[in-house]
Amino acid sequence: MDYTVYILYSQKRSRYYVGQTDNIESRLIRHNKGLVASTKAGTPWNLVFTQNVKNRSEALILDKKIKKRGAKRYIEDNQFGV
Template sequence: MEYVVYILRSLKTGRFYCGHTHDLFSRFLRHNRGDTVSTRSGIPWVLVWWEYHATRSSAVRRERWIKGRGIGRFLKEQGVL
């Protein structure tokens, strides 16, 4: 099964959210429906970055690395911001 590490940005607050999933489309919809408590206050969200990983453990490691680096800083280094 393939996993995705993704970053969302709130159009309401400008805040970032980083996560991982095996079904990006469904997860994105859940964020924007308000099903996720941690992102409910930021609706609407837009997808600003993603990358694929072969294993869940690889995706989790990458997500933690991005969060430790700082999501905004990471996106600047990637040329997204």
């Protein structure tokens, strides 16, 4: 099953959020409806990066790598974007 690692940005809070999911459209809706406790205060969130991987294990590895590097720095260093 394909998974997507994603980075969201909240202009309201000037913060990034890194996550992974098997349904990016549904997950983004949940974030922006305030249904995810860790992102509720930052709505609305903009999707600024996605990368598809083969499975959840790969998604978790990439998620950890991005968080360790820092989402903003990871995007800038790799010039990724949606």
